[in-house]
Amino acid sequence: xxxxxxxxxxxxxxxxxxxxxxKAGMFAAYDTPDFFCELMRRxxxxxxxxxxxxxxxxxxxxxxxxxxxxxxxAQLYRLGITFTVYSDREAIDRILPFDMIPRVLTATEWDHIxxxxxxxxxxxxxxxxxxxxxxxxxxxxxxxxxxVLNNPNYCEAMVGVRVPGDVYVHINGTDxxxxxxxxxxxxxxxxxxxxxxxxxxxxxxxxxxxxxxLASGMPLRSVEEYGLKLHQTLCEVAPEGVxxxxxxxxxPGIYNSAYFEHVFLAREMGVPLVEGKDLIVENHRVYMRxxxxxxxxxxxxxxxxxxxxxxxxxxPDSMLGVPGLVEAYRRGNVxxxxxxxxxxxxxxxxxxxxxxxxxxxxxxDPILDSVQTNICAEEEGLAYTLANMDKLVIKPVGESGxxxxxxxxxxxQTELDEFRAKLLEDPSNYISxxxxxxxxxPTLCPSGVEARxxxxxxxxxxxxxxxxxxxGLSRVALRKGSLVVNSSQGGGxxxxxxxxx
Amino acid sequence: MTHTSARFPAMxxxxxxxxxxxxxxxxxxxxxxxxxxxxxxxLEVTEAFVRNPDGSPGWDSILQINSDEDRYxxxxxxxxxxxxxxxxxxxxxxxxxSIRAMAHMVRENARSARPLIxxxxxxQLNVFTRSMMELSTPDIRRHGLSGLxxxxxxxxxxxxxxxxxxxxxxxxxxxxxxxxxxxxxxxITRLIDIRYHTLLPSGETSGSQMDITQWGxxxxxxxxxxAFRRLQPVTTTPANVxxxxxxxxxxxxxxxxxxxxxxxxxxxxxxxxxxxxxCGPLQERIINLRATLEDQTAEEIISRGLHEYMTYxxxxxxxxxxxxxxxxxxxxxxxxxxxxxxxQ
Numbered sequence: 083x084x085x086x087x088x089x090x091x092x093x094x095x096x097x098x099x100x101x102x103x104x105k106a107g108m109f110a111a112y113d114t115p116d117f118f119c120e121l122m123r124r125x126x127x128x129x130x131x132x133x134x135x136x137x138x139x140x141x142x143x144x145x146x147x148x149x150x151x152x153x154x155x156a157q158l159y160r161l162g163i164t165f166t167v168y169s170d171r172e173a174i175d176r177i178l179p180f181d182m183i184p185r186v187l188t189a190t191e192w193d194h195i196x197x198x199x200x201x202x203x204x205x206x207x208x209x210x211x212x213x214x215x216x217x218x219x220x221x222x223x224x225x226x227x228x229x230v231l232n233n234p235n236y237c238e239a240m241v242g243v244r245v246p247g248d249v250y251v252h253i254n255g256t257d258x259x260x261x262x263x264x265x266x267x268x269x270x271x272x273x274x275x276x277x278x279x280x281x282x283x284x285x286x287x288x289x290x291x292x293x294x295x296l297a298s299g300m301p302l303r304s305v306e307e308y309g310l311k312l313h314q315t316l317c318e319v320a321p322e323g324v325x326x327x328x329x330x331x332x333x334p335g336i337y338n339s340a341y342f343e344h345v346f347l348a349r350e351m352g353v354p355l356v357e358g359k360d361l362i363v364e365n366h367r368v369y370m371r372x373x374x375x376x377x378x379x380x381x382x383x384x385x386x387x388x389x390x391x392x393x394x395x396x397x398p399d400s401m402l403g404v405p406g407l408v409e410a411y412r413r414g415n416v417x418x419x420x421x422x423x424x425x426x427x428x429x430x431x432x433x434x435x436x437x438x439x440x441x442x443x444x445x446x447d448p449i450l451d452s453v454q455t456n457i458c459a460e461e462e463g464l465a466y467t468l469a470n471m472d473k474l475v476i477k478p479v480g481e482s483g484x485x486x487x488x489x490x491x492x493x494x495q496t497e498l499d500e501f502r503a504k505l506l507e508d509p510s511n512y513i514s515x516x517x518x519x520x521x522x523x524p525t526l527c528p529s530g531v532e533a534r535x536x537x538x539x540x541x542x543x544x545x546x547x548x549x550x551x552x553x554g555l556s557r558v559a560l561r562k563g564s565l566v567v568n569s570s571q572g573g574g575x576x577x578x579x580x581x582x583x
Numbered sequence: 584m585t586h587t588s589a590r591f592p593a594m595x596x597x598x599x600x601x602x603x604x605x606x607x608x609x610x611x612x613x614x615x616x617x618x619x620x621x622x623x624x625x626l627e628v629t630e631a632f633v634r635n636p637d638g639s640p641g642w643d644s645i646l647q648i649n650s651d652e653d654r655y656x657x658x659x660x661x662x663x664x665x666x667x668x669x670x671x672x673x674x675x676x677x678x679x680x681s682i683r684a685m686a687h688m689v690r691e692n693a694r695s696a697r698p699l700i701x702x703x704x705x706x707q708l709n710v711f712t713r714s715m716m717e718l719s720t721p722d723i724r725r726h727g728l729s730g731l732x733x734x735x736x737x738x739x740x741x742x743x744x745x746x747x748x749x750x751x752x753x754x755x756x757x758x759x760x761x762x763x764x765x766x767x768x769x770x771i772t773r774l775i776d777i778r779y780h781t782l783l784p785s786g787e788t789s790g791s792q793m794d795i796t797q798w799g800x801x802x803x804x805x806x807x808x809x810a811f812r813r814l815q816p817v818t819t820t821p822a823n824v825x826x827x828x829x830x831x832x833x834x835x836x837x838x839x840x841x842x843x844x845x846x847x848x849x850x851x852x853x854x855x856x857x858x859x860x861x862c863g864p865l866q867e868r869i870i871n872l873r874a875t876l877e878d879q880t881a882e883e884i885i886s887r888g889l890h891e892y893m894t895y896x897x898x899x900x901x902x903x904x905x906x907x908x909x910x911x912x913x914x915x916x917x918x919x920x921x922x923x924x925x926x927q
Binding site: 160161162328336341345348349354355356357359360370371372373374377 | 600601602603604605606691694695697698702705706709710754758856857858861911912
């Protein structure tokens, strides 16, 4: 493994300019009050790889960086790497804003994340298997039965159904944040249909095209393998006895806002992208309609939520689904990835129990910390939350995408009062957490390079084993001071560099 | 289902996995791009060369070619004016034969087939269709009609070139070709039908005095003018022009050549993709159609009734398209039982 790193014959901008100090050049005015900065302020000694990135970046010219950014954004637009926003009768294609300054993770940091994510996915799968079969965890009183069995995402149709390899969560996205000390914490699990992995790979392509002078010679871990690994995973979990499984990606279709990602993944896997009308169930087996007639389908990577999959089983109004799909699945004739009913495991209230679930199933301490969580369904949690509203983040348990949450410290008195009323009306719909001062990363802003808050979503694939893509989606809150990184709320993204050493 | 996988190695079993929807999208993508290019050429030639008896541009003939008279008359007064024709054919999204509406259809089909088409194809179509859908009347005035038409032709031709150079040659490519050749066959018959009768009002015959400019415009509408000149340097008669556009074996938009290409494409689907069963009836149809063309001279076609023959061809092409749809993307899919018993 100890091969010398290839060095670029092209001198990097820094070697010519010879800027010595870290806070020079582009970073002259950079300030990171109180937050952990991914690039500048570390508790440990500055790792050499980060030092190199920082020194090279300091030598860049702001106008040059701006020019490259606009080139990148024009390319993303032309390539159609967009998500669609619908307003009235108009469909508007938007790009996810791309920041050219990468977010860098050292080999040590990554090793910690990799092990932590694997552990968490293992616990999620064991938990799901348990609650849809023996329910030991409920009988042993580790988690309230009510929270699980009456959870809106608990899926009755899955009770007693065996899935290949006991894998429920084949594709998982774990949202991580870092506190003031740089400690990684899990903010939430995404065990349904996590999105964003196409940006991880496309951002890297963009970076290598437009910032070759920054990336040259750096020991970056590749993100190219994801499509192959995903296909391999879906083959591994195909129904028993199928030797050459037909894998498909099941998309809601061209009007879905994440259609680009569906196309991207289908292409990377080399499998058909199907819509509901392309599939048909006969004799509890699933087929796709081809020009030569019906062809059997064995593994379905579905990018629709449970309730749209099958109008016979769930929402009868769903035009997107395939009648009979769920029964074919229950009989083991086809695999769905992710399994039905995984939403109960990434629920915001169940999240509070994850450390205990990890200890229960694996007999290990959690490798990744969680954010301390108060469950408003519990008397104690509600009382604490009501008494400390101005210091807490309060989230509805059923929502995602950063919708419907309250950040107490940033709310007006009226907003606090209104939220208090909502909370009292339906306490079990809420949890609260202390505000975590998310880490920041230098980001190109209209007035120069400034600190902006970031999070990280690594992606894990689980078939026979669990594999974590060495990279991840680094989302960045582009508004100054904002802690909400979601693309629907004005977030952008960065390339995530995982160093091999 | 396990029958297929047991009897065939993996590669063969997966040979026919082109989704029906993809086949349909590829076919219509090609048809609409061909149609846009054709309309651009018609608009340009009409502005420059096609004249009414009073010397004004003959906009009405475009309406006839596209069978759009009724829909046009519902929104605009007749006779057609340049301003209204341009609105109708370029910017009006409620008219399905307008550039904007067709660009929208191209976009929808390209998005649907995006998992299959090359990145280069998608990028060009993405930019092209978006700019066409945003086209406004001031844009047309600024560039002039001929400037706009040239740009349209160029963008369409760029698309065809990129496709030729980058699209993987499998069934998707063949359905694309099928759409392209069917559309060209249809367009050439419409052009001949309308122009022949507007230029030769009742009573006159193919031997009578003719306006060279007007017949030149017919050829230009099909990008055939210079090829024709090379072949027929001395005499331009209506029968010569009709014969060239219908029967020439070397001209890329002639009916003869395009019917042959349809035949070849079906043949490739049949032999290389194990679709004999599906392609048989379609091939029979096209072979009969080709025979009617090969067995008659242009003079014979004209004297027996050009309009009737063109109508017959158009009906046959429409029937072929309907049969392709029913065969490869049926609304009610074939049942499993048929599938298993089909000869392999």
